[in-house]
Amino acid sequence: MSAHIKIPQAHHRLSIHIGVNGLSFVVEDTANNDCLLCRNHSYAFPANDYNEWAKEVGHIIKQEEMLQKRFSRCSVMIDTHKYTLVPTSLFKPEQAIEVLNQLFDVAYLDEVNYTTVQPLDATFIYALPAPVNAMVAKYQHKAKFYVSVIPLLRFIMEQKEYSRALMHYTPTHVNLILMQGERLLLCNAYAIDRFKTAMYFLFFALKQWQLNPKSLSLYITGPLKPLHMKQLCTFFSSVTVATAENHTLPTESMNLQFGAHFFRVHSQ
Numbered sequence: 001m002s003a004h005i006k007i008p009q010a011h012h013r014l015s016i017h018i019g020v021n022g023l024s025f026v027v028e029d030t031a032n033n034d035c036l037l038c039r040n041h042s043y044a045f046p047a048n049d050y051n052e053w054a055k056e057v058g059h060i061i062k063q064e065e066m067l068q069k070r071f072s073r074c075s076v077m078i079d080t081h082k083y084t085l086v087p088t089s090l091f092k093p094e095q096a097i098e099v100l101n102q103l104f105d106v107a108y109l110d111e112v113n114y115t116t117v118q119p120l121d122a123t124f125i126y127a128l129p130a131p132v133n134a135m136v137a138k139y140q141h142k143a144k145f146y147v148s149v150i151p152l153l154r155f156i157m158e159q160k161e162y163s164r165a166l167m168h169y170t171p172t173h174v175n176l177i178l179m180q181g182e183r184l185l186l187c188n189a190y191a192i193d194r195f196k197t198a199m200y201f202l203f204f205a206l207k208q209w210q211l212n213p214k215s216l217s218l219y220i221t222g223p224l225k226p227l228h229m230k231q232l233c234t235f236f237s238s239v240t241v242a243t244a245e246n247h248t249l250p251t252e253s254m255n256l257q258f259g260a261h262f263f264r265v266h267s268q
Contacts, residue, residue: 012036014071014140015261017148018132019079020053020172021223023060025067026261033246037066038258050107054131061139074140075265076133077148081173081189082106083126088116091123100127113145115266117153120184124150144265149175151263152221153187155242161217166242167202168260169222174198176205185209195228203235213237221260 011031017024021044027037041063043056061067082104097112106112110127117124126147136143149168156166156177168175174192178185186209190201206213213235219242220232232239243255244262 010072012071013073013075014067016067016074016076016136016140016143017079017261018053018057018076018136019148019170021170023057024258024261025064026258027066028247028262030073035247035249035258035262038249038254039064039066040257050109050129050131053129054135057132058135058138061135068139070142071140072142074143076136076140076143076145077151077260077265078128078132078145079148079170079173080126080128081191082110083124083147083149083189085117085120085122085124085184085187088121088123091125096125099125111145115146115150117150119182120157122184126150146265148260149177149187149189151260151265152242153177153184154265155244155260155263156219157182157184159217159219161238163211163215164217164219165202165206165211166219166221167198169195169198169220169224169228171223174201176202178205178209178211195224195231199231221256224256 011029013028013030015026022040022042024040026035028035041060082100084103096114100106100112106127109130111130111133112127114123114125128145133145152166152168152175156164156179163180166177173189175189177187186205192198214237217238218236219240221242241252241255243259247262249255249258
């Protein structure tokens with residue numbers, strides 16, 4: 001099959017996760033929940049240089065024949081801290097850019113999108129780097145783009161424990177989500193320079209909401225090291241790698257790196 005022929009199986013899905021420090025992608029067969037391919041590429045450049053970011057993503061796509069095939073289903077999750085949640089009853093689409101500009105420095109070419117999260121009756125407003133979107137769309141015409149925290153929120157909403165939290169760790173930001181029952185307490189991103197700083201923000205959030213680490217279920221995802229895991233287990237009685245129930249990968253490190261690819265990105 002040539003690299004530009006559309007994948008004939010409609011149930012094959014390409015998932016791409018793009019961050020400041022790397023790109024990972026997964027091809028899955030949604031008919032039988034098989035993971036057909038997992039790949040990860042690392043790179044490093046200034047966090048806000050989206051043109052360089054796009055060039056590197058394009059370079060990697062050219063290296064991977066599978067990424068050049070045309071998928072009828074493609075979800076792209078991009079790590080960005082430029083997001084906020086507002087009550088859907090108060091949300092007006094024409095004010096989306098204005099709302100984000102009050103919180104972040106939204107670049108002129110950033111693509112501001114929004115999506116409703118049920119049953120929270122809340123709307124996510126987020127900005128994605130247009131150069132990166134354009135580079136991916138050049139190869140995947142049907143790609144749909146999301147801020148990566150959206151599937152993480154959908155995942156933690158589906159868990160059964162009453163008090164629960166999710167920590168998505170990256171080398172530059174940590175996303176923290178806290179929930180009690182069906183009530184969302186916190187969904188926010190914090191700039192960090194090391195894992196210790198991520199731990200500080202996690203405990204600060206728990207203190208703010210008067211949550212006891214020993215009675216909380218903590219889910220984690222991202223490039224965490226064994227030492228990080230050991231530190232978390234020292235303070236929390238329940239620490240679980242966040243993975244979709246039907247898509248558990250062979251190793252813990254693979255689940256940390258690729259597990260979020262299998263989370264739902266939209267309502268079904």
